[in-house]
Amino acid sequence: MVIVAADDVRAADSAVEPEAVHAVLKANCFSCHGEKKQKGKLRLDTLSMAPESAADLATWRRVFEQITDEEMPPEDEKQPSTTDRKKVLAWVKDTLAANSSPINLGPSQGNYVDHEALFSGKPAGRGPRHSGPSVAAAGQDLRGVHAPPR
Numbered sequence: 001m002v003i004v005a006a007d008d009v010r011a012a013d014s015a016v017e018p019e020a021v022h023a024v025l026k027a028n029c030f031s032c033h034g035e036k037k038q039k040g041k042l043r044l045d046t047l048s049m050a051p052e053s054a055a056d057l058a059t060w061r062r063v064f065e066q067i068t069d070e071e072m073p074p075e076d077e078k079q080p081s082t083t084d085r086k087k088v089l090a091w092v093k094d095t096l097a098a099n100s101s102p103i104n105l106g107p108s109q110g111n112y113v114d115h116e117a118l119f120s121g122k123p124a125g126r127g128p129r130h131s132g133p134s135v136a137a138a139g140q141d142l143r144g145v146h147a148p149p150r
């Protein structure tokens, strides 16, 4: 059961690798939420990249909110690129959804990327989202969250 669920997560994440997400957090978050400092009593370097417990899922949800609202990293700190933010948000969203804990986007959370494919309501989570014939045929914006930096 657990193994099947983990496979599901991976399938859902095909567009964004967990390693890429971890790398973005490492570059932007671990200095304050890592081994040496845990600002806000939060440690992210040890947070599971295959979260299943309610606690881990809840922490990822907070990460999602903080990045969406651009609260984190603090504004006087180095910021992740837009591409990197989207990568993290897409992965977290997929991962929470795959663990039956989907993000319920409120108005404030919708703002950051609402013009992107990410939250356009297209079916997500099964198969590569950037190459589906229906997506292409619809002439949708194909610059998905995993597009190379412009």
Ligand code: HEC
Residues within 6 Å of the ligand: 025, 028, 029, 030, 031, 032, 033, 039, 040, 041, 042, 062, 063, 066, 067, 072, 073, 074, 077
């Ligand atoms: C320069 C230090 C610094 C960096 C870098 C930083 N944070 Fe924080 N973070 C803080 C501090 C201080 C707090 C606690 C006070 C607050 O909430 O503002 C905090 C709190 C948080 C919280 C808890 C907020 C809540 O109340 O739920 C989350 C989640 C979070 N950070 C995520 C991140 C993420 C994700 C990154 C990287 C994208 C990041 N932080 C980068 C300093 C930092």
